[in-house]
Amino acid sequence: MTSLADLPIRDDLRGLTPYGAPQKPVRIALNVNENTHPVPEEVVAHVTSAVERAMRSINRYPDREFTLLREHLAAYVGEGTTPEQIWAANGSNEIIQHLLQAFGGPGRSVLGFPPTYSMHAIIAAGTGTRWVAAERDADYRLSPATAAAAVERENPDLVFLCAPNNPTGTALGLDTIAAVYEASRGIVMVDEAYAEFMPEGEPSALSLLEGRPRLVVSRTMSKAFAFAGGRLGYLVADPAIADALRLVRLPYHLSALSQAAAVAALEHAPAMLATVGAIREQRDRLLVELARLGYAPHESWANFVLFGGVDDPRATFEYLLAHDILVRDVGIPHHLRVTAGTEAETTEFLEVLGRMNR
Template sequence: MSSLEDLPLRPDLVGQKPYGAPQLAVPVQLNVNENTFGIPESVALDIVKELAAEVMSLNRYPDREFVELRSLFAKYLGFNLSSENLWAANGSNEVLTQVFQAFGGPQTLALSFGPTYSMYPNIARLTLTPYRELPREAEFELSPGYVANAISEAKPGLVILCNPNNPTGTPISLEVIRAAYDSFEGILVVDEAYAEFNDGESAISLLPGRPRLLVSRTMSKAFAFAGARVGYLAADGAVVDALRLVRLPYHLSALTQAAARAALGHADRMLENVERIKVQRDRIIERTRDLGLQPYRSSANFVLVAGFNDPEAVFDGLLSAGVIVRNVGIPGTLRITAGTEAETTKLLRELEPLLG
């Protein structure tokens, strides 16, 4: 058997490692920001019914334009959107990859503010797009003036802002997004993967009159649909036309479309646990602060907690106790997903003795 080094690999991929968090079978999994409440049984049965009906016609290619699904996304989001303003793919990572394919490339600098979602540089690398990450301000915040000045000086063709930001949980204001948009002539992407947990207004409200603004969403988090891989995007109709140029034929399977349609038909039921997750998120913030740690403010379904003298030792101690969290590489920190009440109780109970 040959090794990877024996293959004529693309030069820029030499030495790279595949992206991914540990997938370990432990009782309490709070490391990848999943919705640990899962899908309600009544909704699951409806999804199975839709999938069963679709199976009978799997000999045919799926609807290439998935118009019905796009219409349901438009209805869910509101803001007077129509199917022409919506796009979807296999997870928001594929949506963002298509955006970089359409608007990035070797001649276009992509810019973000870090620490932020670690897939952005990976997507840039895969699409041969130069990528630059500027530091965020104190407490991982962003202000309109700072963002506008940074973009004006860097002169990127594509800017991506994560709101709320992963891995810090930090929200950004609409004023920051307006300032970013007005500071350059390129494409501005606002990644709202955790939007349903954020009490602030969505950047979708800024779409009218801003044809270079794109707002990415996912069903993975609030909809507890991570395994289904459904991401989507709201933008001007011309942007949707641009993404058609780079998508693979029939990229969204009939089964994926059916599952997403069924879930959106029960959106209110699917989102019932969002408020419960926010309660557990705030509980983590309050208790870790009481324990002498420094949790950052979060508008997502997770909390970045600082103040660990030895985060690796705490990570290992929690893992030994059946709880997995995420070490995202920010010194002295661990990122903790907000789970169910029982999972949060277990986490906090096991965390306290590890702090000495």
């Protein structure tokens, strides 16, 4: 049987490994930061009806400009956003890929601050863009001075920031984003996949867009909207950014079914987001209870908690898995990450973990 090593794969891809979050049939999956609450039945019915209508013209190509979807996304985002500022794709990963195809590539570089979202570096490799890693401050924070100094030192074509950061949950100040933009000559992307879980009233990087044509804010419907299987990500930026991405996107890259389902979900935004408060409560509960169990949880503005003080992450991971609970080993020594699930899921996770400590 032929192996990957036998194929004439690009030299810069040899030895790399694909994205590898475990997919296991467990009762309680708390490993990939999904919204574990079910979609309300009235929303299921509305989305199903919209998809059924779209099926009646499925023999035709979809709207290449996803006009109606952009209008709904702009209305959801608010803050004066216009449809021309919106670009959408099959998950925020494809958003990242489009940005790297348009502004990165061979001979160009993208700067990031690990530990951060693992797909940033993986997609960079897939587009032939050199990934440059810079260090964070203590406790995974990132100050304006540290971030700007790294940009000035490396002079990258793109900078990727994560707010809140994944996998640490760390907040990112607007002052740091502004400092990075001022120090940069290229595209600055702020990945706000978990923005809806930030504390109430905290400003988004969206507030920095005016007057900054190289700033991009990436969002997703996968997390707060409980739409991970729908694969819908989007960005907000100067309309010229969308013009650049049109040069690299595949024709009709968003299917008619994806567009119809996303529009229908957005029409029920309050219902889809009704669980956000409950998820924040479970996240904050995890911070308290994990510390009570003797672990060292990191403050989180996302829908998950990274916790340290784990003597043997692999053994703990396997122990939880044996009890039908899946968490995430993100490769940080003596740490694991757990998604804030429903109250019942969080309770069982804490009880099982607590029994291991006895």
